[in-house]
Amino acid sequence: xxxxxxxxxxxxxxxxxxxxxxxxxxxxxxxxxxxxxxxxxxxxxxxxxxxxxxxxxxxxxxxxxxxxxxxxxxxxxxxxxxxxxxxxxxxxxxxxxxxxxxxxxxxxxxxxxxxxxxxxxxxxxxxxxxxxxxxxxxxxxxxxxxxxxxxxxxxxxxxxxxxxxxxxxxxxxxxxxxxxxxxxxxxxxxxxxxxxxxxxxxxxxxxxxxxxxxxxxxxxxxxxxxxxxxxxxxxxxxxxxxxxxxxxxxxxxxxxxxxxxxxxxxxxxxxxxxxxxxxxxxxxxxxxxxxxxxxxxxxxxxxxxxxxxxxxxxxxxxxxxxxxxxxxxxxxxxxxxxxxxxxxxxxxxxxxxxxxxxxxxxxxxxxx
Amino acid sequence: xxxxxxxxxxxxxxxxxxxxxxxxxxxxxxxxxxxxxxxxxxxxxxxxxxxxxxxxxxxxxxxxxxxxxxxxxxxxxxxxxxxxxxxxxxxxxxxxxxxxxxxxxxxxxxxxxxxxxxxxxxxxxxxxxxxxxxxxxxxxxxxxxxxxxxxxxxxxxxxxxxxxxxxxxxxxxxxxxxxxxxxxxxxxxxxxxxxxxxxxxxxxxxxxxxxxxxxxxxxxxxxxxxxxxxxxxxxxxxxxxxxxxxxxxxxxxxxxxxxxxxxxxxxxxxxxxxxxxxxxxxxxxxxxxxxxxxxxxxxxxxxxxxxxxxxxxxxxxxxxxxxxxxxxxxxxxxxxxxxxxxxxxxxxxxxxxxxxxxxxxxxxxxxx
DNA sequence: CGCGTCGATGTAATCGATTCCACAAGGAGG
DNA sequence: CCTCCTTGTGGAATCGATTACATCGACGCG
Numbered sequence: 001x002x003x004x005x006x007x008x009x010x011x012x013x014x015x016x017x018x019x020x021x022x023x024x025x026x027x028x029x030x031x032x033x034x035x036x037x038x039x040x041x042x043x044x045x046x047x048x049x050x051x052x053x054x055x056x057x058x059x060x061x062x063x064x065x066x067x068x069x070x071x072x073x074x075x076x077x078x079x080x081x082x083x084x085x086x087x088x089x090x091x092x093x094x095x096x097x098x099x100x101x102x103x104x105x106x107x108x109x110x111x112x113x114x115x116x117x118x119x120x121x122x123x124x125x126x127x128x129x130x131x132x133x134x135x136x137x138x139x140x141x142x143x144x145x146x147x148x149x150x151x152x153x154x155x156x157x158x159x160x161x162x163x164x165x166x167x168x169x170x171x172x173x174x175x176x177x178x179x180x181x182x183x184x185x186x187x188x189x190x191x192x193x194x195x196x197x198x199x200x201x202x203x204x205x206x207x208x209x210x211x212x213x214x215x216x217x218x219x220x221x222x223x224x225x226x227x228x229x230x231x232x233x234x235x236x237x238x239x240x241x242x243x244x245x246x247x248x249x250x251x252x253x254x255x256x257x258x259x260x261x262x263x264x265x266x267x268x269x270x271x272x273x274x275x276x277x278x279x280x281x282x283x284x285x286x287x288x289x290x291x292x293x294x295x296x297x298x299x300x301x302x303x304x305x306x307x308x309x310x311x312x313x314x315x316x317x318x319x320x321x322x323x324x325x326x327x328x329x330x331x332x333x334x335x336x337x338x339x340x341x342x343x344x345x346x347x348x349x350x351x352x353x354x355x356x357x358x359x360x361x362x363x364x365x366x367x368x
Numbered sequence: 369x370x371x372x373x374x375x376x377x378x379x380x381x382x383x384x385x386x387x388x389x390x391x392x393x394x395x396x397x398x399x400x401x402x403x404x405x406x407x408x409x410x411x412x413x414x415x416x417x418x419x420x421x422x423x424x425x426x427x428x429x430x431x432x433x434x435x436x437x438x439x440x441x442x443x444x445x446x447x448x449x450x451x452x453x454x455x456x457x458x459x460x461x462x463x464x465x466x467x468x469x470x471x472x473x474x475x476x477x478x479x480x481x482x483x484x485x486x487x488x489x490x491x492x493x494x495x496x497x498x499x500x501x502x503x504x505x506x507x508x509x510x511x512x513x514x515x516x517x518x519x520x521x522x523x524x525x526x527x528x529x530x531x532x533x534x535x536x537x538x539x540x541x542x543x544x545x546x547x548x549x550x551x552x553x554x555x556x557x558x559x560x561x562x563x564x565x566x567x568x569x570x571x572x573x574x575x576x577x578x579x580x581x582x583x584x585x586x587x588x589x590x591x592x593x594x595x596x597x598x599x600x601x602x603x604x605x606x607x608x609x610x611x612x613x614x615x616x617x618x619x620x621x622x623x624x625x626x627x628x629x630x631x632x633x634x635x636x637x638x639x640x641x642x643x644x645x646x647x648x649x650x651x652x653x654x655x656x657x658x659x660x661x662x663x664x665x666x667x668x669x670x671x672x673x674x675x676x677x678x679x680x681x682x683x684x685x686x687x688x689x690x691x692x693x694x695x696x697x698x699x700x701x702x703x704x705x706x707x708x709x710x711x712x713x714x715x716x717x718x719x720x721x722x723x724x725x726x727x728x729x730x731x732x733x734x735x736x
Numbered sequence: 737c738g739c740g741t742c743g744a745t746g747t748a749a750t751c752g753a754t755t756c757c758a759c760a761a762g763g764a765g766g
Numbered sequence: 767c768c769t770c771c772t773t774g775t776g777g778a779a780t781c782g783a784t785t786a787c788a789t790c791g792a793c794g795c796g
Contacts, residue, residue, distance in 0.1 A: 014776045049481040050421045051752035054781050113417040253648050280621050282650035382746045419782035422751050
């Protein structure tokens with residue numbers, strides 16, 4: 001591998017001058033610059049990022065530890081994170097925790113060993129000592145999607161409460177009264193919040209959420225299937241199952257199908273997290289859509305602000321209900337003429353909800 | 369950040385001894401080892417991987433440049449790659465090329481700058497000068513899924529020819545005669561091979577593949593939609609559309625749905641690459657499944673062999689047809705009593721094909 | 737007793753960059 | 767003409783590890 005010394009020799013200057021040219025330091029003569037550039041080109045020289053990082057103590061690399069790469073929500077998040085980071089001149093190393101705290105720790109540790117400039121995490125659990133230490137030690141850090149309470153780290157996330165209320169209102173209007181939820185792990189904030197939001201929304205409609213209608217899941221498909229089977233075994237099964245993420249919804253669909261039942265005739269289904277395939281499932285699935293791309297971008301901006309010495313801000317963006325057919329009769333858009341902004345009683349149409357029609361099968365953009 | 373000097377001072381030994389303890393060098397006294405370990409623990413010392421890499425000229429990191437992270441096939445591939453790499457003591461940095469040669473080059477360049485130990489690539493195009501140079505310069509490299517002909521780099525991939533023949537046989541048996549394909553970019557090997565395999569299989573059945581039945585796609589959903597619309601506009605539209613990857617199948621589904629047509633009654637649909645959601649689409653989609661996890665693992669093993677001085681082997685694994693309902697009447701398993709191993713004439717049952725029934729909705733394991 | 741060997745340890749060179757500091761040349765100003 | 771800056775440049779220290787080489791004491795053996 002050719003090093004800066006080779007370039008210096010070839011150009012007939014010192015390594016200091018080569019370095020200055022490469023870093024656009026102002027006081028270099030036009031002549032020297034030209035000779036160095038020529039040498040760089042003729043040798044095909046590329047600076048060694050490892051050596052540079054050692055000296056400058058910055059890697060221009062961000063670490064991203066996500067809960068599960070196989071979850072399309074996180075894949076999309078990862079993609080937008082990488083995009084924004086690249087635009088700002090950073091690379092991203094992704095670690096997949098697979099919803100396992102030990103794996104999460106493994107990745108945090110290796111990323112820290114590599115001296116990444118900052119860490120983006122959606123924690124799998126309530127917070128390992130490792131991560132808490134890193135945060136306290138001053139590692140630039142931002143939580144995305146999920147977070148750990150009581151730590152002074154900015155959080156970038158979506159607030160699903162409004163959309164969950166819209167969903168419950170929608171379900172209530174369709175005549176559903178026995179609503180169940182498949183929750184995420186209690187150790188995660190999203191695991192707790194979505195249940196809390198659901199329960200609150202039910203109470204506003206005068207419904208309650210009995211324990212047997214709370215299934216315990218882990219955000220993976222298999223757990224969604226198990227929880228749904230348990231619901232179906234109840235003496236009085238729920239009329240609706242709301243899965244707290246898209247993979248558990250997939251599992252729920254598996255369970256329903258295995259029993260030979262039909263959605264929404266025998267049981268309705270809704271999910272948190274909207275993904276492209278929900279348009280084409282049988283039936284299309286009503287879901288709560290997060291502004292995933294914007295979340296990823298905002299998280300990177302917050303982290304880079306922190307790294308570069310500016311004050312980072314926490315960001316909360318609203319999620320939005322997308323109505324499809326999995327909860328019952330397909331609502332005709334004309335029924336929802338002008339969505340109101342204020343909180344609404346249960347018998348009125350849902351706010352901010354998008355009803356998809358056959359004419360607009362792919363994009364979810366229509367805000368009517 | 370605490371360095372090896374701090375540890376040496378704390379333990380009352382030299383940095384050399386600390387390094388020896390950390391690298392399990394045999395000639396260190398029990399006493400010194402204990403003192404060093406104690407110092408490491410009390411200071412919470414972690415070696416700086418950047419400095420270590422500079423000195424040892426190895427990063428224990430693999431680069432993976434994939435064509436599109438949003439494609440579930442590649443996500444799964446990335447996951448298995450990371451898993452196997454971790455098992456072998458390597459980290460993985462993923463670069464997403466988004467099917468764009470310029471982005472692919474960007475990632476290859478930054479990975480090379482970071483002095484990764486080896487590179488795993490599924491090339492987006494016929495081969496940029498950058499990648500060819502890297503290969504010739506001796507960078508350990510392995511192609512996965514797609515490859516570049518004429519370069520001396522091991523290839524790990526799936527051979528879909530058998531499965532495509534099974535698919536065509538299956539379609540022929542169902543009475544379909546006008547079969548169309550949405551191809552991938554001609555610059556990719558998978559883009560070409562799948563068309564070639566399809567054409568060959570058609571010929572064996574006495575059918576041909578007119579130009580108008582070859583749609584040009586780019587492995588992304590939008591192109592699948594456009595190609596399908598063009599098929600539907602033909603005076604004599606095809607009876608079957610075979611999408612060369614899962615995203616283009618999604619686009620095809622969009623197009624069919626936008627016309628108010630139904631699968632498989634109005635037009636049949638099949639896809640290369642099997643994904644979990646295909647079980648739950650309306651209707652479930654017949655697809656060709658690659659052994660994705662095994663491909664990722666084999667690719668990593670080949671690359672690490674190359675890095676560590678052993679001779680790497682190219683690997684080709686067979687793909688397999690999974691029959692669902694998107695091409696017509698759901699075949700009853702009893703119709704396929706004993707699949708034969710030898711090549712079969714068109715009117716006999718498909719070889720190696722798995723027919724999914726309602727009793728077995730999730731797993732595709734049954735090989736009967 | 738003296739010599740060679742071996743095990744444990746420290747000193748210092750090294751990896752490839754960046755950057756502080758010294759210094760030379762040249763121009764401006766008194 | 768002598769200072770004083772400014773500009774361009776090179777030498778050398780530095781980042782945090784690994785490792786070749788030197789050193790030193792203990793021990794075995796003739």
